[in-house]
Every structure is written in structure tokens, then in C-alpha cells.
Amino acid sequence: MIATGFTGAWLDRADPVRGDPALLDAALADPRARLMRLENGDPAVDATGAIAWTSLADLEGTPIFLGLDAEQRPYFAETRAGDAAGPARSGALMRMLDAMPPGDAAIFGTVRSVTGWHARNGFCANCGAATAIIRGGWARACPSCGTEHYPRVDPVVIMLAEFEGRALVGRQAAWPAGRYSALVGFVEPGESLEEAVAREVFEEAGVRVSDVRYLASQPWPFPGQLMLAAIGAAESDALTIDAKEIEDAFWVTKADVRAALAGEADAKFLPPPPYAIARTLLEEWAK
Amino acid sequence: MIATGFTGAWLDRADPVRGDPALLDAALADPRARLMRLENGDPAVDATGAIAWTSLADLEGTPIFLGLDAEQRPYFAETRAGDAAGPARSGALMRMLDAMPPGDAAIFGTVRSVTGWHARNGFCANCGAATAIIRGGWARACPSCGTEHYPRVDPVVIMLAEFEGRALVGRQAAWPAGRYSALVGFVEPGESLEEAVAREVFEEAGVRVSDVRYLASQPWPFPGQLMLAAIGAAESDALTIDAKEIEDAFWVTKADVRAALAGEADAKFLPPPPYAIARTLLEEWAK
Numbered sequence: 001m002i003a004t005g006f007t008g009a010w011l012d013r014a015d016p017v018r019g020d021p022a023l024l025d026a027a028l029a030d031p032r033a034r035l036m037r038l039e040n041g042d043p044a045v046d047a048t049g050a051i052a053w054t055s056l057a058d059l060e061g062t063p064i065f066l067g068l069d070a071e072q073r074p075y076f077a078e079t080r081a082g083d084a085a086g087p088a089r090s091g092a093l094m095r096m097l098d099a100m101p102p103g104d105a106a107i108f109g110t111v112r113s114v115t116g117w118h119a120r121n122g123f124c125a126n127c128g129a130a131t132a133i134i135r136g137g138w139a140r141a142c143p144s145c146g147t148e149h150y151p152r153v154d155p156v157v158i159m160l161a162e163f164e165g166r167a168l169v170g171r172q173a174a175w176p177a178g179r180y181s182a183l184v185g186f187v188e189p190g191e192s193l194e195e196a197v198a199r200e201v202f203e204e205a206g207v208r209v210s211d212v213r214y215l216a217s218q219p220w221p222f223p224g225q226l227m228l229a230a231i232g233a234a235e236s237d238a239l240t241i242d243a244k245e246i247e248d249a250f251w252v253t254k255a256d257v258r259a260a261l262a263g264e265a266d267a268k269f270l271p272p273p274p275y276a277i278a279r280t281l282l283e284e285w286a287k
Numbered sequence: 288m289i290a291t292g293f294t295g296a297w298l299d300r301a302d303p304v305r306g307d308p309a310l311l312d313a314a315l316a317d318p319r320a321r322l323m324r325l326e327n328g329d330p331a332v333d334a335t336g337a338i339a340w341t342s343l344a345d346l347e348g349t350p351i352f353l354g355l356d357a358e359q360r361p362y363f364a365e366t367r368a369g370d371a372a373g374p375a376r377s378g379a380l381m382r383m384l385d386a387m388p389p390g391d392a393a394i395f396g397t398v399r400s401v402t403g404w405h406a407r408n409g410f411c412a413n414c415g416a417a418t419a420i421i422r423g424g425w426a427r428a429c430p431s432c433g434t435e436h437y438p439r440v441d442p443v444v445i446m447l448a449e450f451e452g453r454a455l456v457g458r459q460a461a462w463p464a465g466r467y468s469a470l471v472g473f474v475e476p477g478e479s480l481e482e483a484v485a486r487e488v489f490e491e492a493g494v495r496v497s498d499v500r501y502l503a504s505q506p507w508p509f510p511g512q513l514m515l516a517a518i519g520a521a522e523s524d525a526l527t528i529d530a531k532e533i534e535d536a537f538w539v540t541k542a543d544v545r546a547a548l549a550g551e552a553d554a555k556f557l558p559p560p561p562y563a564i565a566r567t568l569l570e571e572w573a574k
Contacts, residue, residue: 001481001497001498001499004479006477006479007478007479007481007482009477009478009482013475013486015490016529106477106478107477109476109477110475110476110477110478111477113476113477114476114477117476120412120413120434121412121413122412122413122414122415123410123411123412123413123414123415124410124412124415125407125408125409125410125411125412125436126407126408126409126410127409127410128409128410128411128415128416128417129415130415138475147407149412150473151475151476152439152441153441153442153473153474153475153476154439154440155440155442155513186437186440187440187513188300188397188425188438188440189396189397189400189401189404189438189440189506189508189511190293190296190393190394190396190397190398190400190401190506190508191294191296191393191397191506192291192293192294192503192504192505192506192513193504193513193515194288194294194503194504195294195296199300203302210288211288212288214501216479216481217479217480217481217501218479219476219477219478219479221476221477224476226442226474226479226480228480228515242303244303
């Protein structure tokens, strides 16, 4: 399997603990228990760039049970008023992620997604009442209508259209100057991953693709997507850009992509960062 | 690509129409416009088993714009009080789906997912206020805090563990007697598709898998999942069943699966129905 960003967490999520109040209480009472705290969505890190865990003595909010390590030591995060609710990332966080061990980044990503979901979901979508955290931080229950709510994961397709040895890259207006990447879009109700790839490439660039091949996946914690990377065969290289979706798109050769990934001075574009599956997708395609 | 159930819709979703009130009004005023109505979550069908479309004269609720056919004819569904909110399926619907043309089933699935989502999401999860339908039925907006909400699609992994030429099938207690299928579970925040496969097979059956290979996907409209089918290599065939998750599981050979798919009298299990990707997964594995 292809290694992707935000994967490789070194904790067993230990789902049975979440649903068992006695096991949860025992984990919270374990003197070895560790806590991750976020400030404005960013974790504290130590001198090596790894997560700087603290103890439950620092717990201020509601605990979220993250799992157990190989020695059965329990790990927690917490939800607090003022948690980052949205996808915005600080510049400091992006530099942290460049240096963070992959397994730590995966656990941070989980925490960022779950705490952001709690921050955006304090009320019952079914009846409007305020909800309460249950299952060790992995769900919310409505005291009024009884509905249980689980953290949302949005499947997103991210893809290269391929035509005669070239691949299509595009950019959004909000991105850093020169950055180009794979096209991207949310999977909608009633379509497969493969159908979503074909729909999005046509909507954004006017290119029909078929023979969609899945490549790899990664979780994306800003705020909570499952990125599904694929390559599709284009019928033509004629482009019709939808300016509401992307600012520009163009076809690149494998040599173009290799130059961009190597950071060469005369590269045709700046590639996505190392922890983004778009970069993995470009790397695999250009091999 | 592998054909799966609930795919192959013959409508262009025409996303720009959703966000443009003038285009939406023109579609609603088109005398050729077609309407799909559900009763208790079931569609009306004609003598051939195809969707029996009606006209917008029958519209009672709020229209949902489904898209345009090759002649640019607009198609709609509607949300009404009393729409089926949950995953329950009638026996009549299951018989309908066996006979329905695949492209019609895909459009029905989209409608069932979107109408069910509206039925469960009348209030803002961020602030508790009642929300209103926008974007031609494809989103809801909160008049109080301004948050926009989009129909939820839950990614779900469905998988076979494979060991020395045999595959693992399991059953849930609520299923029809004799039915066995692939194991299944929701993808959680902070994990990849491949990690979710490994976690779920271990949680449910105590089997460690690696080398997870994606096979195919399908939307599942009860109530709104994206099913991601995969095969993983098991390290062992020793089972530790989690009785909270599954009632039973056992290893089957390709001959066992072929006998089950063929409906042979002495088959070891009853397979999933034709429109379920679990069946596609078994068919592909047993080839």
C-alpha cells in the first residue's frame, strides 16, 4: 500500500472502551494517561517536532478517548469552548506538520477532526435541542428526541485526468502563487467514487474521463474529509474551465511533475505539500 | 470499471442550475419537467419496473432539482413532511429494486438519500435554529447563524479478508436466516480507507489484515453511505468474534462462493442481493 499523510497512528482506538463507562473511568483514573491539548487548533510539540503530551491534570474540557498504546496506556484529547471549528490552518501548524512524525500527525489529525466536529455540532439537527457528549467523546446524544450523532467524515475525490502521457493540474484562486494540484470535489449522495471523479473533472475543466482507477486514500483533518485519490483516462485535452471552481488548469508531462516535485528553479508549478495526498498522487503518476 | 448497484444514473446533475435562481425557475416552469414521488420511501414504478415519473402538477412539497436528461428536460423530486427519514426498507421496495433498470435505481437512490437527509436535518447543528432549503434542494441554510449544511455521505468500508485461498464472510443477527456477507464498518475521522478496513476486520473478527486492495464503490441509499469495497490479506485464519458486531463468521472457498451465488440447494450460505456491492465483491473474488 502507498503511504499517505495523516496515516499510521500508533494507537489502538479500542472501540469497546468508548461504550463502557467502567472501562472509560478506569482509563481516566490511570496515572499513566496522556492528554493532547490544542490551542487554536494547533498542538504543542517538543524539540523533535513530536506531539508534546501532557497529563490529565491539565484537563479543562470534556475528555475524548483516543485509544491505547502497546503498553495499554490510555490517551485522551479534550473538547473546550473556543476549539477551532473550521478548516483554517495557521502558518505555524503547516510548518509543524512538515516536521511531525507521521504517526503523530495522524493522531493530531484525528483530534483536530473530532474537536472541530464537536465545536460545529452542539445542537441536534433532528430537533434543535442542545446535545451532550457520549461514548468517550465519539458521539453526541439528544436528550429531547434521542437521536445519536456521530462525527461526520466527508468523502472527497482528488484526481488526475490523463491524456496521451500528460496529466491535468489546476489551481484555486485562494492558493499560494504558482501552486497547482490535482482537481478535487465532494462525493454527493447517489454516486460512486468513480462517478464523482468523472462528474467533477467535467464540471471544473470540461473534460470527460472514464476508466477511473483508485490509487490511495488519506484522512484530511481540515475539517474532516476522507480523500480518495484516483486517475482517469481523458477523452480529449480540450479544456473548458469553470471559473467558479478553479482559476486555471493545464496539462503537464511526467518530466514537468518531476521538476516540480524536485523544486527545480524553472519548474512549471509549485506542487502541494508533502502531507497532502495530491502530492502522493503526482509522485505515483510521475514514476 | 466494475458495474455496481445504484450507479449509472442517466441524468446530468447540472450543478450550475442549483445555484442560479433564474435557471431553477426556468426548469420549474418547463412543461416537460418530470417529478419523482416517494410514498414511505418507495417510488412508483410502471409495468416494466422503471420509475413512473409524473409532472410538476403533482408537486406538494419543496422541489429538489435532480438534473437534466440528454434533451435538457429537467427532473425533480420533492421533500414533504412524513418523508422516510431512516434506513428501513419495505419488502415491496426490495422486490422493486430487483427489477428496476440500474440507471433508474441510481436516481431513486439519490432521491431517497437526499429526502431522508432533509427529514433528519431540519435544524442547525451549529446553533439549533430551524433551517431552510436552498440550492435547489441540495443544501440547507441557517437564518440565525448563517451556516450552510450539505447532505451527508458516510464512507463505509466493506471487505473480504483472504487467507490461503479462502475469504471471510460474516452475518449480523438481524439478517435473513442463512445470509452471510462481507464485513462492514464506518470510516472514522483520522483514518484512511485502508486503515478502516484493517481496524474493522480486527474489531469484528480478531483477524489482522494488511495489503488492502480497493476493488469498487457504490452509493447505498439506506440512508446515505458511500460503500468502498476492498480485499485484505489476513495473517491467520483464527477468529475471535465480537458478538456485539456480528453473530457469526466463517471462511469460504471460491467454490463455496460460486455455489452460493448460483443459488445451489446445498450452498453453505445465502449471498447478498444483486444490487449490494457485497455481492459484487464476492463475484469478483470468486472469479
